[in-house]
Amino acid sequence: xxxxxxxxxxxxxxxxxxxxxxxxxxxxxxxxxxxxxxxxxxxxxxxxxxxxxxxxxxxxxxxxxxxxxxxxxxxxxxxxxxxxxxxxxxxxxxxxxxxxxxxxxxxxxxxxxxxxxxxxxxxxxx
Numbered sequence: 158x159x160x161x162x163x164x165x166x167x168x169x170x171x172x173x174x175x176x177x178x179x180x181x182x183x184x185x186x187x188x189x190x191x192x193x194x195x196x197x198x199x200x201x202x203x204x205x206x207x208x209x210x211x212x213x214x215x216x217x218x219x220x221x222x223x224x225x226x227x228x229x230x231x232x233x234x235x236x237x238x239x240x241x242x243x244x245x246x247x248x249x250x251x252x253x254x255x256x257x258x259x260x261x262x263x264x265x266x267x268x269x270x271x272x273x274x275x276x277x278x279x280x281x282x283x
Contacts, residue, residue, distance in 0.1 A: 158182050167218035169193035172270060178219050180283050185223055189236065189278040190215040191270055205242050205274050209249040212277050217253070225281050227254050232280040235263040239274065246275055 160181040164170075168177055168190065178187045192202040192211035195218065202208035220226055235250065237243060243263060251258070259279075269276050 163219070163222055165218055165222035167195055167222065168215045169195045169198060178223070180223065183283055184231075185220070185225065185229075185279075185281040185283040187216060187219050187279040187281065189234075189276040190219070191273045191276050193271070200271050200273060202273075205245050206249060208273060208275050209246050212275055213250065213253050216277060216279055220279075220281060223281075223283060225283065228256065229281040229283070230254075230259040230279050231282050233259050233261045234278045235261065236266050236269060236276040237263060237274065238266060238269055240265045242274055250277070 158181055160179050162176045163178045163180055164176055171177060171188065175188050178185055190212050192200055192208040194201050195215065202211055217227065220229065235246065237246060
């Protein structure tokens with residue numbers, strides 16, 4: 158099985174030894190995205206709402222780089238630094254999907270890169 162590395166300047170550049178996404182076996186695996194501004198590489202979000210919207214915009218940019226949208230997503234993982242953020246993040250996340258939602262888990266973690274509160278990764282059918 159071959160793999161294709163997919164990166165776009167419309168989403169934040171990776172901050173470690175990984176790619177934004179890898180296409181393999183008819184699936185697109187998108188690395189976890191945080192609320193980094195793709196133009197500056199900075200975290201500009203001031204609250205969890207703004208942070209979640211930026212994460213979803215970053216994910217959307219990567220999906221678009223392969224001609225896909227949120228309707229192609231089959232699985233997501235949401236990482237939160239505090240489960241008290243769940244309802245807010247869940248409401249915003251849900252607004253990006255129409256019709257059937259993907260499979261998902263949400264887990265609490267001790268910390269995330271750059272001190273953010275939310276990170277989301279996705280797998281899409283490519």
